Amino acid sequence: MVTLAEVARHAGVSASTVSYVLSGKRSISTTTRQRVEESIRKLGYHPNAGARALASSKSNIIALMIPLRTDMYVPVMMEIAIAVAAGARTHGYDILLLTGEEGPDAVRRVTGSGLADAMILMDVELDDERLPLLRGTDQPSVLIGLPADTEGLTCVDLDFRATGALCVEHLAELGHRDIAVIGEAAAVYERHTGFAERTLDGLRTRARELGLRLLHRPCDGGYDAMAVTLARVFDERPGTTGFVVQNEAAVEPLLALLRQQGRAVPEDVSVVAVCPDQVATQASVRLTSVAVPAQEMGRRAVEHLVAKLEGRGSDEVVLLAPELTVRASSGPAPARP
Template sequence: MVTLAEVAKAAGVSPSTVSYVLSGKRSISEPTRQRVEEAINELGYHPNAGARALAGKRSHIIALVVPLRTDVYVPIMMEIAISVTMAARQFGYDVLLITNDEGPDGVRRVARSGLADGVILMDVQLDDPRIAVLRETGTQAALIGLPRDARGLACVDHDFARAGALCAEHLAGLGHREVAFIGYSPAVYQRHSGYAERTLTGFQEAAQELGLRVLHRPCEGTYESTAGALSRILADRPGTTGFVVQNEGAIGPLLSLLRTSGRVVPEDASVVALCPEPLADQFSPRLTAVTGPARELGTRAVELVMSRLDGRPTDEVTLLTPVLTPRESSGPAPVT
C-alpha cells in the first residue's frame, strides 16, 4: 500500500505538504499542488479514512439510507444507489449503506458518530420520522423523495403527481371513461410513501377534471393478488376499459389475466404502466409507460449534499419531469 511519505518523496515535498493538499487546511501554491496531485494519481495513493477525518474533520463518506422492503422495486433502488456511488466518487467520497429498518435511530447513530459527513434518504414518507432527526442534529442531508413539509430541506424526486395525471390524460384522450388504478400493496399506503400517494392523488385529481370514473385497488404484485384486484374491479365496474398500473410486479399478471378473460390488449382494454423503459419493452404488447430518469435522482442528491457541505445551503425541491411514451398497450376505447 502506498504511503503518504512515498507520495511526498515522489512530489519532492514534505509529508505535511501532502497532508495540507489533501485536507485543504492551508493554502498551497498551484505548481506544488499539481505535483502532489500528479504523484497521488501516478502512485494510486488512497488516504486512510480515519486519518482524513482527523486531518480535515471530514470522513469523506456519505451515508445512503436504502429501503429494505419486499414491496419496493429493487432494480430501480439499485440503479439509484449505483448512481449515488458513482457521483460521490467524482467528489472523492465513498458511500456507506444504511438500511431503513433502523429508522430514526440509524440516522441519529450516523449523525452522532461522525461516521459520515452527510446523509441521503431514500423511500421518503410524507411524514417521515427521520426528518426530525436530521433537523435535530443539524445533519447535512438530501432526500430522494418529497415529504409533506419540505421547509429547510434539499429534495429531489420525480414529479409523481404529474406522472399520475399523464396516465389519466392519455386514457381520456383515447376515449376511455371507466378507468382502474392498480397500485402498490396496502402497506405502502399505510406508511404514506410519497411516491405512491402523490401518483394516486395526481391521477385522481386529473381524472375528476376529465370526467373519468375511477377505481383504486391496492395490490401485492403477485399473480394471486393481481387476480383478486382485477376480479374486484370487473365486479364493481364491468365497463372498465382502461388500466393504470404502478406496481411493477402486477404488470405481467395483469396482461395474462386480461388475455385469459377474453380481453384483447389494446382493442378491448388499454394498459398504461408507471415503470422503467427497459421493463416496458419486455412485455407483449410493449407497454405505454410513464418513466423518469432514476440515475439523475442519485446524481442530483449527491450534488445537493456536497453543496451543503461546502457551506452553500440549498433549500430547494427539484422535481424531474416524467415522460409518457405511447406504445402498443393502449388504444382507442372500444365502441359499445
C-alpha cells in the first residue's frame, strides 16, 4: 500500500506539498506539480479513504436509503438509485446503500459515525419517523418524496397532485365522465406514502372541479387481483369509460382483461397510466401516460445535496412538473346511449 509519504519522498518534496497538489488548496509551482503527479502515477498511489476521512472529517460518501419493500414498483427505485450513484460519482462522491429495514437507527448510525457526509432518503412516508432525526442534525439530506411537513427539509419529487389533475383533464377533454382509478396496493395507502395520496388528491379535486365521477380502487397487481378489482368497478359504475392506473404491476393485467371482455382500447375505454416511459411504450397497447422521471429525480437529488455540501443551496421543495404523453390508449369517449 503506497502512502502519501512515499510519494513525497519519491518526488523529493514534503508530504504537505503532495497533499496540496492533490487538493489544490494552495498554489503549487507547475514543475513541482508535475513531478508529484508523475510520482503518483509511477507508484500507483491512491489516497487512503479512512485517513482522509479522519483528517478532514469528510468521507465523500453519500448514504442512500432505499426501501426494502417489494410491494412498490421496483424498477423506478432501481433507476433512481443508479442515477444517484452515477450523479454522485461525477461530484466525487460514492454511495452507501442502506435498506429501509434498519429504519431510524440507520440514520443515527450513519450520522453518528461520520460514515457518510449526507443522505438521500427514498420512499418517504407522510409522517416519517426518520424526519425528526434529520432535522436534529446538521448533516445535509434530501428526500425523494414529500412528507406532510417539509419544514426545514429539502425534497425532490414529481408533482403528483398535478399529475392526478393532468390525467383527469386529459380524460375530461376527451369527453369521459366516469373515471376509475386503479391505484397502488392497499398497503401503500395504509402506510401513508405521500405520492399515492397526493395523486389521489389531485385526481379527486380536479374531477370535482370538472364535474366528473371518480371511483378509486387500490389494487395489488397481477391478474387475479386485477380481475377482482375490475369486476367490482364495472359492477359499481357500469358506465366507466376512463381509467387511470398508478400501479405498474396492474397495467398489463388491466389491458388483457379489458380485451378479454371485449372492450376495445381506446375505442370503448381509455387508459392513462402513471409509470415510467419504458413501461408505457412496451405495453401491449402503447399507453398514454404521465412519466415518472426516475432518472431526473435521482439527478436532481444529488445536485441539491452537493450544493448543500458545498455551502450553496438551501432547504427547498422541488416538484417536477408532470408531462402527459398521448399515445394509443386514450381517445374520445364513446357516444352515450
